[in-house]
Amino acid sequence: MTAVLGAGAFGTALAVSLAQMGPVTLWGRNDYAMSRIAETRQNPRLPGVTLPDALTVTDDLGALPEGPLLLAVPMQKLRAMVTDHAEALRGRTLVACCKGIELSTGLSPLQVIEEVLPGTMTAQLTGPSFAADIARGLPTALTLACADEACSRTLQSALSTRNLRIYRTTDVVGAALGGALKNVIAIACGAAMGAGLGESARAALITRGYAEMQRLALALGAEPETLAGLSGFGDLTLTCTSAQSRNYAFGLSIGKGEGFDPSVTVEGAATARAVQQKTDAMGLEMPITGVVVGLIDGKMDVGQAMDRLLSRPLKEE
Known part of the structure; x- marks a missing residue:
């Protein structure tokens, strides 16, 4: 199973697409907002999209299933998110879905994660995509960058859906910089x-x-x-x-x-x-x-x- 951390438009859209293939968990830090999303099956940040039954909404990090975690938070908030929840994220495969360079350090998303959690298996999901298109099931192709070839193949299979086509690369530097x-x-x-x-x-x-x-x-x-x-x-x-x-x-x-x-x-x-x-x-x-x-x-x-x-x-x- 896969979980998406970050209930903004893009994180929600990814969760909606992945739910085509099986159960998915969408996590957000605001308990009130997440309870409203769970009740209405609608996210105000992604209007017009009804969350599928296979998508579970939670604000409890302890409820996350085994499997890769997609971090769909803004680049400049990534370090704080990983630091605040380091114990829950430690030992997991983390896929950064943000695009940018950290202003205070000049580091890429994967470099930030690896600085906070050394030795973590990381990957970057990037490429031409709008949340609304992904959530509506429109065809979209993305790049998955991971230095570990075996992990890259596993993630490629886990994150591909009927409308989301994933290409892989081991060039994490190029993929991160292109997206930024x-x-x-x-x-x-x-x-x-x-x-x-x-x-x-x-x-x-x-x-x-x-x-x-x-x-x-x-x-x-x-x-x-x-x-x-x-x-x-x-x-x-x-x-x-x-x-x-x-x-x-x-x-x-x-x-x-x-x-x-x-x-x-x-x-x-x-x-x-x-x-x-x-x-x-x-x-x-x-x-x-x-x-x-x-x-x-x-x-x-x-x-x-x-x-x-x-x-x-x-x-x-």
């Missing part, structure tokens, strides 16, 4: 579209953003094929072209000069700052990431950001 960095580029694309700069500008940002993703990932030891796959280019394409993406929607609000709901998690904002710190120390040029940090910190507007990018020295592609 595409959120930064999505903010840039949203800002460009919100400011009315047009589809051509967005295409340029996607393409040059992909070059930035490769630049950092390869410098950190990722395989180029990983960035060209679902966890890199695939996720980048989806996130930069749909308002369903919270990072793209956040960028749209910046481009339009509108406010954005502060309760909505925008992983790309913290990731952009973390990436800038890391790449400055490494001496890598990441111009799009730099202007995204300027935009989210209010140090420049979209016009100034585009001027900075367009005034860079001319060079070969």
Whole structure:
């Protein structure tokens, strides 16, 4: 049996999909919210989706079944979650479902887990996906990254459903960075579209953003094929072209000069700052990431950001 820890939209959607194949447990820390979800069989964060009978809802970590645990919590809250529940998680196979880089340390999701719980078997689930699509049973393909080949094959089988197709890789560095960095580029694309700069500008940002993703990932030891796959280019394409993406929607609000709901998690904002710190120390040029940090910190507007990018020295592609 599988359990999903984190009852947000994505965690709930994964649990709904996995329930097609057998019993699944969905855990959340808020006892009142979880009791309401259990009673109504509806999660307000995933409207229009009725939870299947095979899905058990709980706020009790002691009620979790044996089997892999999917951690569907925001990147910047992952460390606190694993630390607070270290005893319950120790010795389990943990699959991180968040995308990003920890702002305070520059670590990936699996690095955070392994720092808190050394020796833990870990994997990363990432790729182009929206919670609503997964929950509605629409076809979705994801990447499962795990350094242990045998564990990877076991998880691939356990997490595949009729609509969820899982591909595996041992390149945990590339998979994590692809999922993290595409959120930064999505903010840039949203800002460009919100400011009315047009589809051509967005295409340029996607393409040059992909070059930035490769630049950092390869410098950190990722395989180029990983960035060209679902966890890199695939996720980048989806996130930069749909308002369903919270990072793209956040960028749209910046481009339009509108406010954005502060309760909505925008992983790309913290990731952009973390990436800038890391790449400055490494001496890598990441111009799009730099202007995204300027935009989210209010140090420049979209016009100034585009001027900075367009005034860079001319060079070969």
